[in-house]
Amino acid sequence: MSTTGSPAKATDTSFDAFGFIARFAPLIFLLVLMAVFAIVEPRFLSSINLFNVMRQVSITGLLAIGMTFVILTAGIDLSVGSLLAFAGLVAAAVAKGGMQDRFTVGDDAVGYGWQLAALAAIAVGLAGGYIQGFAITRFKVPPFVVTLGGMSVFRGAALLFAAGGPISGFDKAFTWWGQGKIGPVPVPVIIFLVAAIVAHIVLRYTRFGRRVYAVGGNPEAARLSGLNVTGIICSVYVIMGFFAGLGAFVLAARLNSAEAVAGTGYELTVIASVVIGGTSLFGGAGTIFGTVVGSLLIGVLLNGLVLMNVSSYIQQIIIGVIIVLAVAFDTFAKSRRKRG
Amino acid sequence: MSTTGSPAKATDTSFDAFGFIARFAPLIFLLVLMAVFAIVEPRFLSSINLFNVMRQVSITGLLAIGMTFVILTAGIDLSVGSLLAFAGLVAAAVAKGGMQDRFTVGDDAVGYGWQLAALAAIAVGLAGGYIQGFAITRFKVPPFVVTLGGMSVFRGAALLFAAGGPISGFDKAFTWWGQGKIGPVPVPVIIFLVAAIVAHIVLRYTRFGRRVYAVGGNPEAARLSGLNVTGIICSVYVIMGFFAGLGAFVLAARLNSAEAVAGTGYELTVIASVVIGGTSLFGGAGTIFGTVVGSLLIGVLLNGLVLMNVSSYIQQIIIGVIIVLAVAFDTFAKSRRKRG
């Protein structure tokens, strides 16, 4: 380059307002939305309600963390809801010690304990994720198709496994994971936040995390750089499976019940959370922080509109519009930065 | 640049079997599947059943034609099912002359006739598509997000419009469009096939069609080649809207009823049809012929398994696996060709 100073130096001293807004656009949008709700319905800001929102968000939020890994590689996973249902039923069956006492209520269940149940849910999730990752990388079938197939297969498996019905009634140690609190904070919220922090660290600071971005940014380049692209892609579906299993366990604990129809439609909510948080569906760009904000945004919307007693039909219209506005705001903020 | 012959001459005489298989992989898969069904359940091949399949496929098939345009530009439309429901209700209200006689049965309806009803459905579809196309191109919000929002908005609008209930009972001239036959061929099948042929011609032989592929293949290059990228992207959503409206009209005619919950989950079926037919979700590559085959494949699967009275749980598992296999076969055939 030229020997004279590069033209590419910003005046670093001045506060970069546009840069700031661009970076935190989803968060800013979330805060504005919360402010509006708080004005219209002051109870929205009560700590109990805020914890409600977070607890409500925690299950789809866990899934959204896994989905962030998947979408960073330009993939997608439509099977999360179904896999969650299947994993939840398996966990429930383990917790109940089989299928015979499906509807026993209360503490005296004879099963194998929450530890094994949790392990079972996660094992099912990992296996489901691995099978799909394998099909994607080995048979080179697009993730959309494989996981659409998985969505159908896992739902069928869940229905078959439970003969269509729910499995309910776990012991206190199990349900604590969904209903308990540590201090004022619900357990699912803690699980969600811990998972988010770990995922954030993995994506930002580990070799594996950086490679996920590299594969998503330019898979051919990643291959030529000697990355094990197949392995990395497969592993993000395994990670997604892990979170589906974990989410299944927490959901079963929260509802004290596992159903074959659980998680129906979650795929879109979860993908929406990730995308609202600024992750590109074309891979290579996005953060866990954004995903957490995106999840909260959807949770706040659902909760706030119910609190304000908006008719459910109109709620759907408002939610649709606000999701688009949130992303439009993000895009606008980012384009301001780019164009200057 | 050599005067010596180019090295680039293929041995054109030998029949390129791999090329043939690669090109028609989805069709071959469909035929094999049909053969299997025919062996297990001979009634599958009865003409009445085959027409059933095609009639059943015709609605989602119409949507899939529109979706092909959208996906060719690397877009996606999740709102099709909701928009269809909304357009169908509006058409029904027009046909019935208002909301008062919602459940009248029989021929004596007082409404404005099927012509205006069809126009109303299509107008709603076009408007819905245009609004979304506008948001996508103007606010630069990814299609996934805009149409996810649209999915919620149009469903809410449909529920609101009809206060959650259906509108039923049209006159014979209306229902003919869904239930009638010309010779042995059901009317919806004819509509579907005519639409497919027109769409095929548009995509292959017109300037507009070319430009759709170009925009999908490389939007920046398209813009620098002087194409009106914004206009083209917007127009594919309008086209999608047109087919949603047309599909809504035919569906209402077929069911003799329009409901707010119509078309729930269609988005995934429709996208699956397009992708199974070999269209790339990354844009720029695909055909209407493939989409028709993909639609039929899904229709055949659904019909064949029901006909064989396979348990619905197991059906879901089989459908999921076969969808993946179909695309895997396509990918495999194409890769064989590439390797030569």
Add this chain to the structure above:
Amino acid sequence: ADKILASVPGLSFPFFVHMMNAFKAEITAQGYEAVESDGQVSSPKQTADIEAAIAQGVKGIVISPNEVDAMAPALQQAVEAGIPVVTVDRRVPSVEGILAHIGADNVKGGEAQGNLVKQMFPDGATIVNLQGQSGASPAIDRNKGLHNVLDGDAKYKIVFEQTAGFARDKGLAVTEAALSGLAEPPKVIVAANDDMALGAMEAVKARNLSGIAIIGFDALPEALAQVRDGGLTATIEQFPGKQSALGVQTLTAFLKDGTKPAEKVILLTPVAVTKDNLNIAERLGEVK
């Protein structure tokens, strides 16, 4: 006015829209403000709505749970927060302290369908059974009721059984496939809701078959109109409006002066509505 939460499993189903309207009308009539909650066919969503309502300080809850087991923890929470709860249509037996339940059991409804079949075809019949959405509790219960009645009797053969997802287009498509797949048409088509029954009716009409009895479920106005005009044979009336009003009355009576209901569980018997007893149908007035 004090607020009462009215929650139903899903406002995309006309059945629950009617129930919600009945809730709201009665809540207003009793001088309270209704807070509307649409479960959107999701237990976690309905749970979250209940939690939001508790946080908001509603005085009472009247609810038709999406899933009885899965909704138990949320209702338990409400009871523990001192909020009286009345369940309608679907009972949650595992929660102690629910003020009352007013319902018409879905299993009983399925049995009513079966009994009607037996009554209409004393010499036996072949039956096509269109089940509701896989895994959904009303689908399971209604199916169970039908089988309770028909399974023991060899004269009644369910020759074809498939889910049609509570949806009209699927009801039509599955019936078409069934009619193609069966060597001879069935005597009866039983559907787990009216939507599927109406879809089946169109399929039967398209084939120009006559004499197939079609039995729906829910007694929606559209179905009642068809029963009147001969398109459908029958549908099952569960009196959702009456249930709902009664539920709200029980709740408000308790809220106003602590009156506890005489019976904790009030069950209305579902009735098969045919042309002959059409006038017992609650929503006949909506049919023009």
Add this chain to the structure above:
Amino acid sequence: MPPAVTLMQTEPAEFAPLLRMSGISKSFPGVKALESVDFAVGAGEIHAFLGENGAGKSTLLKILSGAQAPDTGTISLDGKATVFATPQDAQRAGIVTIYQEFTLAPDMSIAENVFVGRELGSRFFVNHGLMEEETRKISRRIGLDREPSTRVRDLAVAEQQMVEIARALSMKSRIIVMDEPTSALSRSEVEKLFTIVRGLKAEGISTIFVTHRLEEVFEICDRYTVLRDGRNAGAGRVPETSIEGIIRMMVGRDVGLLAHRQGSFTQSEVALEVKGLNRKRKATDASAIELHDVSFKVHKGEILGLAGLVGAGRTESARAIFGADPLDSGEVIVGGTPARIASPSDAIAQGIGLVPEDRKQQALFLGLAIRTNLSMAAHDHISGWGPFISAARETALVEDYRRKLNIRMTSGEQLVGNLSGGNQQKVVLARWLALRPNVLIVDEPTRGIDVGAKVEVHNLLIEMAREGIAVIVISSELPEVLSLADRIVTMREGRVTGNVPGPGATQEQLMTLMTMSAPKAA
């Protein structure tokens, strides 16, 4: 398979190559890209690998780097036979490749791209600070003046090329393969690169160097190998041959080197005038280049050269005129009347065409057929009835330009992505020629084009000028500008620094104008 024609000169007996590839063949559907090719490189040698566009150079190098598998043939390193099944295998053996097509992740930083797959840090965690520090060191060596944390997306093409080079230099290597590293660079960067390559040689590291700028071969290379039509066409020591000799091997006949324009231009009407183009960088946009009062004129039938170093603002000016980027202020006057150009389609309507700098990102539809690519901007010339495209006219158009530009392709239905880089560039040129513009701006028109084709492109541009089209040529190769232009405008840091007549101008004069800061009239 016919026996390979081996024109390879007999090597001295003592020549013991570090790398030897023998009998390499490779076919693609419909194309025999390589036919029994032999290739040998000695230790510590700079080896020029030459051939026309589509001769098979990149294909052979991809086989060497494990990115593609050969159909037949063997590779031996240090006399031992090896197989490179994956890029990792080749890298482990010390073969590091800079590919012709960029292989960067656009949303990651320079440092991350340099170290992707070999991140610095502990077993699990990466050390961003350390990676950026190391990157800064390498960048400084090659003259990449950018913060290592900058996103690659925000870099100009030349800078991206330098990131590729930085990555290769950061690896432990015995052989560095460079597939056209200089095509995106201007002279000053090329010199820095050569200094580095000489340094590598001193350390005993070999370099395989592909270029279409043959003078570079004589500047730096020790030995050469030439391919023609996928077969060996010659090899030997560079000092023992000449440019003409190499061209003969490449093309199989004699070709003149540079087309000269013998002052044939006479003053005529102004076709395009730009006045006071301004574009400011905002505080939030560190990477955009500014334009300050850029003004110049180009006449009908004139070839105007735009010269400058990387970042001088030539591309930005061209894009602004063409409506591809917005301007803060400025006027574009076409044929005497001020034109409102807000988008490329406006520009095209005014008869302005632009061949962009980066063909892969900005010009080509890699997944579409050649015919579609070629006719994309000229739909008006091939329209048939109503909205339809006339297949016959389109075929004729494609055939016409295939002949005119000698595009090497199997048929119009072939995917453009399967063409060699040079042939892709010709397809892009053809697209704009087909439009028959009044003003054609070509940004680095001969990037990656072989000598023969380059002459053809030059002749084509001259031909167009003769037909009355105003041509603006942006090129980082001063000889190209000097041989073509009737008038040369120099730029530096977004300003016009000189405006001189083409005939009579010298490289030194232009270099001075391109590197000085105060504007100066000619």
